[in-house]
Amino acid sequence: MRSGAALVQLTLVRYREFRREPEAIFWVFVFPLLLASGLGIAFRNRPTEIVNVGVAAGRPGTEEVRAALAANHELIVEVLDDSAAARELRIGRLALVAVPEGPGRVTYRFDDTRPDARTARFLVDDALQRGAGRKDPVESHEDFVREPGSRYIDFVLPGLLGLNLMGSGMWGIGFSVVDARRKRLLKRFLATPMSKWEYLASFVVSRLTLLIIEVTLLVGFGILAFHVPLRGSLFALVLTCLLAALAFGGLGLLIAARPTTIEGASGLMNLVMMPQWIFSGVFFASNKFPAVAQPFIKALPLTAVVDAFRGIMLEGVGLLGLIPELTVIVVWAIVSFAVALRIFRWK
């Protein structure tokens, strides 16, 4: 027995604890997929919208205006009397009503605070002016860019991946350790010849293996369901994941180093995770925060992890280009592990 046997058994314990906690499996594996789907669907790029507009009935030129507008495929035109037009405008079913006022004159009735109404105004005006024979002095062409990589799902998926690694790394280690201390299990282990490093290493080993499933699921789902690009190398992605898991694992261990209650650990956990939820650019770009805050934001581990993921997946940045982010991550890993081991309380 011995020489590695304890590490194997302790690591098996980690897997068993995890596998036998259905809620943990849901939050680690299923929830990120649901969140990614929800966000991907909610913020998907919609096809060009068709705008409903009206033309006031019984005016001189009503028919000419209707015909001119109907020629534009982005507009659906109907003719209706004043009271009906007012009602449809009010409830928002029509974006705009054109009121012909004699030859060569028309009034647009619309709510200028509504974006679709303003779009409608330009489309309607353009259609009428062209119909009346306007010649544009500049000849313009259109070239549509609808590539994967610039959509919200492309932006948010690397963020969710980072968020997931942070959550599972910190909770996965922090909760187990504090729970074992609270139950005096750590003390009981201390009374055996078990080596302390094997106990702590079992968390690292189990985290790194569960990580493979987590990352494969989320990235695979993003690629298959939403065609999120992976333009950089798989190696860079895997390396970043490993370092991120070590950094967040170290932070989890640091948080769990002293508290004797789950409540105490939860408070610290939120204290550490909350700023990163907000500032690290998971759901919206972190450069929206003021410039003075940027050095602080860049130094957060989650910012570095998310930036690195976006660089690899969306821009195809190589390892050399990731040196600033990877340095931040490695420093966090080393410092947090070193401090955690120094102040760790077994009893």
Next chain:
Amino acid sequence: MATALSIRGLRKTYGDVVAVDHLDLEVKTGECFGLLGPNGAGKTTTIEICEGLTDPDAGEVEVLGRRWNSHAQELRERLGVSLQETQLQEKLTVEETVRLFRSFYQKGRPVEEVIDAVQLTEKRRARVGQLSGGQRQRLALACALVGEPDLFFLDEPTTGLDPQSRRQLWELIAGFKAAGRTVVITTHYMDEAERLCDRVAIVDHGRVIALGSPRELIESMGAEHVVEFALAGDQQIEDETLRRLDGVLAVQREDGLIRLQAAEIHRVVPALLAELQRRGAMLAELRTHTATLEDLFVALTGRHLRDA
């Protein structure tokens, strides 16, 4: 006989509280030694210092002829420990738990054999969370047993268990002793100490106040019997009168109950009844029992083991 555990001048304070106060003890190899005392007497602090879990402020501790500061790893290999209030992982099965503990030790007994020894074979695939209190304590003993230790430290192994579970544990612990292992056990149950221990140290306020075999200790009171009685109504009887009765060695009062210590019960009871009849006093209750370690503790401290 060789010494398994030797403690000299042990002292430990927590802030202003003196938990252990210049405590001396010797435990011989192969004996079952009991630390008997009320909660807060310093038993757990003492045993945790012996287990290497707590550092003493002063004093010397030698376990199996070794010291903690020079032979910690060797000692951990050779000790079997059951702590007070350890909760093993609920999501693991009995077998997984014992296997985990087995992996910590260089040498030890096969997992199946140990599970069988604590009579949990039928439960070996059950999760710890589903076990009863007694079964959990037996599993805790299995974890202490699996490294095949030379010395067991068991801290209140039966506290909070039902009588049947306690008897099962006693059989197990008696088995350790029969196998030639040394056992140090703490308890605040006098019947447990009397039943299991070759020798007992009665501990109070961090000191040993009496030491010897349960029989010797009880005999040291000079009173092998206790007569307890209460008078009906609000009738009174003075200590002085009672002390003059034939065969009464000592008198104590507690919650309206009067306790007489006696060497010979056949002299005390008739004398007491005669005195009461002379006064026209009536008994509300009367009982006698053979003196126990509990009575010794009461005689020494005026308090009970349970509520001191």
